[in-house]
Amino acid sequence: INITTHGSDVYWAVCALMTFTTLGIVGSMFKKPRTDRIFHYITASITLVASVAYFSMGSNLGWTPIDVEFVRSNPVVAGINREIFYVRYIDWFITTPLLITDLLLTAGLPWPTILWTILLDWVMIVTGLVGALVRTRYKWGFFTFGCVAMFAVFWNIAWVGRKHARALGGDVYKVYMTCGVITLTIWMLYPIAWGVCEGGNLISPDSEAVFYGILDAIAKPVFGVALIAGHWNIAPARLGL
Ligand code: RET
Numbered sequence: 001i002n003i004t005t006h007g008s009d010v011y012w013a014v015c016a017l018m019t020f021t022t023l024g025i026v027g028s029m030f031k032k033p034r035t036d037r038i039f040h041y042i043t044a045s046i047t048l049v050a051s052v053a054y055f056s057m058g059s060n061l062g063w064t065p066i067d068v069e070f071v072r073s074n075p076v077v078a079g080i081n082r083e084i085f086y087v088r089y090i091d092w093f094i095t096t097p098l099l100i101t102d103l104l105l106t107a108g109l110p111w112p113t114i115l116w117t118i119l120l121d122w123v124m125i126v127t128g129l130v131g132a133l134v135r136t137r138y139k140w141g142f143f144t145f146g147c148v149a150m151f152a153v154f155w156n157i158a159w160v161g162r163k164h165a166r167a168l169g170g171d172v173y174k175v176y177m178t179c180g181v182i183t184l185t186i187w188m189l190y191p192i193a194w195g196v197c198e199g200g201n202l203i204s205p206d207s208e209a210v211f212y213g214i215l216d217a218i219a220k221p222v223f224g225v226a227l228i229a230g231h232w233n234i235a236p237a238r239l240g241l
Contacts, residue, residue, distance in 0.1 A: 011054050011058035014050075015054035019051040024225075025043055036235065040228060050216060056087045062086060062088075068135065069139070086129060086132070089128060092128075106165060120152045120156075121153050127143065128142070131199070162177075172238070179226055190215060
């Protein structure tokens with residue numbers, strides 16, 4: 001199963017969105033003194049890495065054919081494969097820790113807590129990659145480890161971070177809540193996309209492009225713009241930065 005032009009059009013569109021968002025964030029950081037640009041640096045890196053990942057997928061690169069366990073029309077198949085975009089996981093390995101850093105620095109959490117959350121996040125991404133590259137039902141074992149790690153990350157965002165953010169004042173709490181709610185609701189949909197794409201092979205790679213494309217557009221550009229706008233009148237020094 002190879003990608004069609006429709007899938008690659010979606011990838012190019014998201015690539016353009018990521019690129020314009022990066023340029024917008026870089027442009028806006030010149031309105032701030034160098035000491036107050038931490039969230040610009042982190043967030044622009046996130047969208048920059050994503051635009052490179054989408055450049056590869058639009059060019060039909062960064063994938064490998066993996067035999068599938070199940071095909072809807074023919075449940076007992078050998079040698080039928082699906083294109084698995086491993087480049088997504090390279091993107092996520094870099095950008096999801098940066099998204100977590102954006103959020104947990106907003107809450108003023110100490111760095112060991114941020115590091116621990118990132119390590120759990122890495123378990124989630126790496127198990128997702130390995131599971132995607134496995135043909136047999138063991139893939140769902142990796143998936144399960146990934147989901148457990150994701151809920152541990154969610155715990156730190158929803159409880160540990162929220163308590164800290166609240167103690168820092170109403171404006172900090174507001175941006176934390178906006179970006180935290182975006183994160184929890186959108187991230188929850190990634191394992192569902194994985195389940196019907198890399199996992200269960202239930203929807204086509206074209207539909208996969210749309211599904212992950214919408215999720216990525218909200219998880220990165222929408223999240224990023226909300227974060228930077230929310231921080232505009234908050235001095236990083238108040239967060240201990
Ligand atoms: C996988 C499969 C294994 C189980 C779980 C997953 C969750 C992935 C998530 C990815 C988030 C990506 C983002 C990208 C940036 O745009 C790896 C799909 C739980 C939550 C936010």
